[in-house]
Amino acid sequence: MAAEGAHAPEPADAASSGVRRLDPLVLIAGLLVCLAAPAFFVLLWWWLGATLLAAGLAVAVVVDRRDPAGLRRAPGLTRDLSLIAVGLLIVASMSMKAELDDLSMLRFTAVLGGAVAVPYLLSRFVYRDRAIRFPWRGGGRWGRLQWGWLVAVLVLGWLILPFYFISSGVYLNWPVVDTPSLIGRLFVGVGAVGIWDELFFICTVFALLRRHLPDGAANLLQAIVFVSFLWELGYREWGPVLTIPFALLQGMIFLRTRSLAYVVTVHLLFDAVVFLVLVHAHNPGVLDALFLV
Template sequence: MPAADRALAPADVPPLTAARLLPAIGVALSAVLLFGLYDQPVRPGGYLLLVVSLGAAFVLDRPLFQDLLLIAIGITIVSLVSVEADISYLNILVLGTVFTLAVLVPFLIDRLVYRRRTIRFPWRSGQKWEPWERSYLISVPFLGWLILPFYFITSEVYLNWPAVEAPDEIARLFVGVNAVGTWDELFFICTCYALLLRHFRPLVANILQAIIFVSFLWELGYQAWGPALTIPFALLQGFIFTRTRSLTFVLIVHLLFDLAVFLVIVHAHNPGLLPIFLVPSP
């Protein structure tokens, strides 16, 4: 098996034990406190849970500790700022820097300190897209068009994103939505999920990365009953990455979905501007 695919091979991972699973669960759940409860007084407990989980992994399983440490570094970097939707030029610069560091620092440690290539960004898998993949690409924007207006407008979570009216504001919202969507795949899938796959079978690794992913999306603004959408989405992205080994494919899926998100936010804030959805503007 080529070295590039080794991290995705379930036969290579050791048997599941509580000694390895519990520290990984702790790291994943720390994201719930650090992202999902960003404005709550219990949030500092996320850092404590992160430290305790890493300490347990250090004692029980040193290779697992090394990989959980990279995930923890990324989580910690992102946790230093609020990721609530804000498209001001200053916030775009701040979040762009933070998100870049959250991917870059674990990547450099993986390459320069650990001397390996676990964190990779496989733009080309070398495989032709199968019929189900092409069909899925068509279904994603349709599902986004059908479901997202109902979710955003009836739950009023569109108010978690700033009102955009001027062309400049709409352009910044478009760039911001797509930039965050791209970063999601680089961090949650190519970093967190890839690292977890070294120690757990895909189902377990996927659930763990989805906990971190969905916690981030909650702070970003996908609240109310948003997890009913974001949990399946996060799990599907991990599953598809396992099947395709292609960052390109999962990124296209994500950006198609985010295109619908962008259009719905504009639609919700600007009645009559985009009369293309079944649910009318508020």
């Protein structure tokens, strides 16, 4: 989904990531770290997630020590994977079960905010690099293809999401929203988590993996983390059939557009349909004219 016109220049430390040779040990290290996500968020086995993180970082240390002095990879694999590990540990410190009371929303804000802020601050002020960036405008103006995809996202969401949420019963993984206050809280929560998804999974996890792996491999690994988080959040049953392609597409779109604004817009449009479907499912008759199911 290339933007019309020239693309923004690639950051110096990621310029060659798209053609980087696939190093099996680097892939193993990254895979182990990313497999901690299903351990944390799907199996809910904290001990296994922590073990996988430790194993991945241990392999990364071997990789960094293996490279000859004059050819040592810059930046270090251990350093970058440790930033992902820190973010995952912060998210795993609390249950991601969707709740709308004041304390739960405050806890979500603190934990998810910390999972983005702490790796960013460590990278920027401790490691003294700019591994984690938030390129809002990216590749310039959106072209016809990008505007067309935004329309397609709404149409696909309208066609697919009501059937998924209602036929599978997964809407019950979200709290009942039957008052204006609760509906407002759901709207804020769904949108906020959608924005956070792109800040963490794309601008943090994906960006760090791309410094050491080809784009395709990095995208597959970030999708493991993305989909695992969405599973605990409530997208269960056959939800991964939807969330896996969505996660991979978001990574691909970001590669083509270099625009955080665009991937956030795509996500928020999709989440707008999610919000309406949840209101519809919990309040039969309210939005029946809008949906087929």
